[in-house]
Amino acid sequence: MAEAEETEQRFGEFVVVRRHGFVAELVLDRPKAMNAVSTEMARSLGAACAALGADQGVRVTVLTSTHARAFCVGADLKERNSFSDAELVRQRPTARGAYTGVLELPMPTIAAVHGFALGGGFELALACDLIVADSTAVVGLPEVSVGVIPGGGGTQLLPRRVGAARAAELVFTARRVAAAEARELGLVDQLVDEGADRDEALALADRIAANSPVGLRAAKRALRLGHGLDLRAGLEVEDAAWRSVAFSADRAEGVAAFNEKRKPEWPGE
Numbered sequence: 001m002a003e004a005e006e007t008e009q010r011f012g013e014f015v016v017v018r019r020h021g022f023v024a025e026l027v028l029d030r031p032k033a034m035n036a037v038s039t040e041m042a043r044s045l046g047a048a049c050a051a052l053g054a055d056q057g058v059r060v061t062v063l064t065s066t067h068a069r070a071f072c073v074g075a076d077l078k079e080r081n082s083f084s085d086a087e088l089v090r091q092r093p094t095a096r097g098a099y100t101g102v103l104e105l106p107m108p109t110i111a112a113v114h115g116f117a118l119g120g121g122f123e124l125a126l127a128c129d130l131i132v133a134d135s136t137a138v139v140g141l142p143e144v145s146v147g148v149i150p151g152g153g154g155t156q157l158l159p160r161r162v163g164a165a166r167a168a169e170l171v172f173t174a175r176r177v178a179a180a181e182a183r184e185l186g187l188v189d190q191l192v193d194e195g196a197d198r199d200e201a202l203a204l205a206d207r208i209a210a211n212s213p214v215g216l217r218a219a220k221r222a223l224r225l226g227h228g229l230d231l232r233a234g235l236e237v238e239d240a241a242w243r244s245v246a247f248s249a250d251r252a253e254g255v256a257a258f259n260e261k262r263k264p265e266w267p268g269e
Contacts, residue, residue, distance in 0.1 A: 009051075012044030017052065022059040022209040023202060024052055026102075028072055028124075035065055035072040037120050038079050039091050042098035049101030056268060059209040059216060062201045063102065063111045063128055071111070071137070074119025077146070095120075099152035103127040106217050108208050112201035113137045113188065118176065123152035125188075126161065129220065132204065133188040134197040135179050142174040160227065162186050213268045214250040218242075 007019040014030040026048060028035040037045070052058055065071045075095070083091065102109065102124055111117075111125035113133040122139045125131050133139075141150045141158065149155060150171060159167035162185055170177070170187075183191040192200045208216065222241035226234035245251055249267040257264035 011048040011051075012040055014038075014041040015044040015048045017048050019058075020202065021206075022057065022213070023205040024055070024058045024061045025202070026052065026061055026063045028063070028065045028067075031067045033073075033076065034067055034070040034116065035121065036076040036078075037072065037074065037095070037098060037124075038076040039094055041076075042094050046094070046097035046101040049098075049105055052107075053101075053105055056213070058107055059211075059213045060107055060205040061105055061109045062198075062205050063109065063124060064198050064201070065112075065114070067115070069115040069136075070121070071113045071115060071117040072121025072124055073116050074121045074123075095151070099123055099127055103153060103157075106220065107213070108205075108216055108220055110201045110205055112197040113139070114195070114197045119143055119150070119154075120152045123150060123154045123157065126157040127153055129223075130190070130204070131188040132190045132192060132197050132201040133179055133182060134192050135194045137179040137182060137188065137197075138176050139182050139187055140174065140176040141171050142176065144171065145174040158187075212245075212250040212254055212264070212266050214245050214248045214266075215254075218245045 009017045011017065014028070016027040016029050018025040018027060030036065030038070030041055052061055080088070099120070108130070109128040110130045110132060111128040113125050113131055114136050115138065117125050117137060117139045119142055122141055125139070141154045143150050155171065158170065166185065177185065177187060179188070179191055182188045190200065218241040222238045226237040229237065249269045253264050253267055
């Protein structure tokens with residue numbers, strides 16, 4: 001498969017997808033509101049993720065921000081304040097679609113976090129497989145401080161990262177966690193110098209994208225579906241994922257390239 005060219009596509013006003021070869025960059029681009037997730041932005045995120053999920057040429061997706069001091073500050077509370085109860089109910093599927101869109105991307109995903117990643121902003125990062133954060137990052141789920149709960153997956157994704165008790169403490173106190181402690185607690189996976197989060201995340205994506213796209217998607221599927229199952233059930237999930245790739249063109253190319261001591265040229269099928 002030939003490497004894809006550099007392209008850019010805008011989804012609505014606030015979301016951009018940039019292609020860097022086999023890596024897609026999903027860009028939060030609402031800088032005037034520190035990337036607060038409005039209804040329009042949520043709808044655009046869902047649409048962008050649907051397009052990325054259908055694109056077999058994307059091997060890794062990196063979630064980034066154009067705002068200098070924030071990854072994403074969560075839901076647009078100014079917009080929410082204007083909603084009637086009925087409007088809030090109608091908006092809920094659109095909001096959920098943004099978070100599940102990122103969560104259900106079939107390829108490996110990396111969040112590049114700097115500055116504030118709070119509430120729904122941190123939930124977007126948690127929806128990714130890996131989080132690279134710079135030294136300015138501040139993360140947290142403060143929803144109970146405004147009378148709600150994390151509604152973008154936070155109550156489910158955070159304990160899967162840090163355990164039930166630690167997640168409970170963070171959700172119940174609504175506290176913000178600075179970068180160094182976030183790394184220590186496992187809230188982020190890699191801590192880098194200020195301003196280096198995007199470059200480091202894209203470099204990590206390039207290293208991942210060198211591997212079989214068929215293998216990467218199957219490995220993600222096994223990791224996600226097997227989590228929380230007992231060992232026997234988890235091994236059945238793994239076996240099903242293995243069978244889906246064992247007779248693929250990628251597997252044949254990978255074995256041939258290894259034996260011929262050359263770099264594989266993945267068919268992607």
